[in-house]
Amino acid sequence: xxxxxxxxxxxxxxxxxxxxxxxxxxxxxxxxxxxxALARSAGIPVLESQAFSLLIFAGSSQFIAAGLVGEGVxxxxxxxxxxxxNIRHLLYSASLAPHLARLxxxxxxxxxxxxxxxxxxxxxxxxxRPDEGYPHWYFLGTGLTLWGSWQTSxxxxxxxxxxxxxxxxxxxxxxxxxxxxxxxxxxxRTTLIVxxxxxxxxxxxxxxxxxxGLLIAVLVSVGLGVWIESRQPDSSxxxxxx
Amino acid sequence: xxxxxxxxxILGGMIVTYLIRLTFIVLIPxxxxxxxxxxxxxxxxxxxxxxxxxxxxxxxxxxxxxxxGNERLLAGSLAMLIAWRxxxxxxxxxxxxxxxxxxx
Numbered sequence: 001x002x003x004x005x006x007x008x009x010x011x012x013x014x015x016x017x018x019x020x021x022x023x024x025x026x027x028x029x030x031x032x033x034x035x036x037a038l039a040r041s042a043g044i045p046v047l048e049s050q051a052f053s054l055l056i057f058a059g060s061s062q063f064i065a066a067g068l069v070g071e072g073v074x075x076x077x078x079x080x081x082x083x084x085x086n087i088r089h090l091l092y093s094a095s096l097a098p099h100l101a102r103l104x105x106x107x108x109x110x111x112x113x114x115x116x117x118x119x120x121x122x123x124x125x126x127x128x129r130p131d132e133g134y135p136h137w138y139f140l141g142t143g144l145t146l147w148g149s150w151q152t153s154x155x156x157x158x159x160x161x162x163x164x165x166x167x168x169x170x171x172x173x174x175x176x177x178x179x180x181x182x183x184x185x186x187x188x189r190t191t192l193i194v195x196x197x198x199x200x201x202x203x204x205x206x207x208x209x210x211x212x213g214l215l216i217a218v219l220v221s222v223g224l225g226v227w228i229e230s231r232q233p234d235s236s237x238x239x240x241x242x
Numbered sequence: 243x244x245x246x247x248x249x250x251x252i253l254g255g256m257i258v259t260y261l262i263r264l265t266f267i268v269l270i271p272x273x274x275x276x277x278x279x280x281x282x283x284x285x286x287x288x289x290x291x292x293x294x295x296x297x298x299x300x301x302x303x304x305x306x307x308x309x310x311g312n313e314r315l316l317a318g319s320l321a322m323l324i325a326w327r328x329x330x331x332x333x334x335x336x337x338x339x340x341x342x343x344x345x346x
Contacts, residue, residue, distance in 0.1 A: 079254035175298035202293035
């Protein structure tokens with residue numbers, strides 16, 4: 001009964017999720033290795049260095065936290081800093097929530113655990129297609145791939161210590177993958193304006209601490225998109241069609 | 243540094259990060275929010291992606307560089323063209339990386 005015209009089953013979707021995360025790993029793995037090495041050089045023991053990746057699983061905040069730990073900043077301040085750096089995940093949570101609404105609690109808990117920048121952008125691309133099929137399996141595949149790579153690359157960095165490979169070119173794979181994901185989202189004029197605004201604002205606000213520039217840039221640009229849409233009454237999906 | 247101190251940070255960091263991610267998926271159903279809020283959600287991926295890319299190309303290493311000597315900007319522009327024309331992720335990365343390698 002397996003025909004190519006049939007939508008992919010759960011396992012296929014899972015594998016597609018894995019596949020679509022692979023280009024991003026080129027940027028993530030060097031980042032994880034550097035984190036492992038950095039955590040050790042900040043004086044954090046092996047187990048605890050790994051625990052940062054295992055339990056927090058949020059790259060930028062781990063880097064900043066390891067730096068603060070090295071300076072002996074009080075724990076409460078470090079935790080608050082982690083909160084500030086990761087607050088942008090609220091947007092990802094809100095953006096994917098409508099698509100996950102019908103899943104059971106176990107799925108929601110598992111997928112929330114995997115909700116990083118990289119998993120979000122890949123999963124969001126899947127959710128732009130119809131929700132039928134098994135998009136949550138796709139999300140799981142992409143998220144677990146990222147999680148596994150983050151653990152192994154952290155461990156590699158912990159083991160290698162200060163002997164670091166050159167990463168200056170490889171880290172460019174990350175923005176390139178984001179580019180490939182961005183272009184198909186620019187389906188209409190409003191989205192194009194939203195993206196331009198997001199890019200320009202993020203540039204102007206890049207010096208703000210705690211990655212808050214990203215959060216503000218996205219919030220303002222999304223607001224701009226909603227405002228533009230509200231001025232085109234016919235495009236409002238709430239209005240009944242004749 | 244004491245282990246107590248480290249574990250306070252690790253567990254505290256885990257709790258705040260996970261609560262943030264759970265917020266709209268589990269804790270506060272998003273359909274409680276006005277239509278306008280939900281309509282905005284479709285713009286989030288485009289805005290996030292553009293906001294992640296732009297500084298990497300125009301402020302590499304945290305420093306503004308709008309010159310033609312900015313190899314990341316040149317390689318990124320070329321990759322953008324490839325992404326737009328082909329919609330192929332791997333080709334976009336390949337061309338972008340090779341361009342960066344050639345220009346650098």
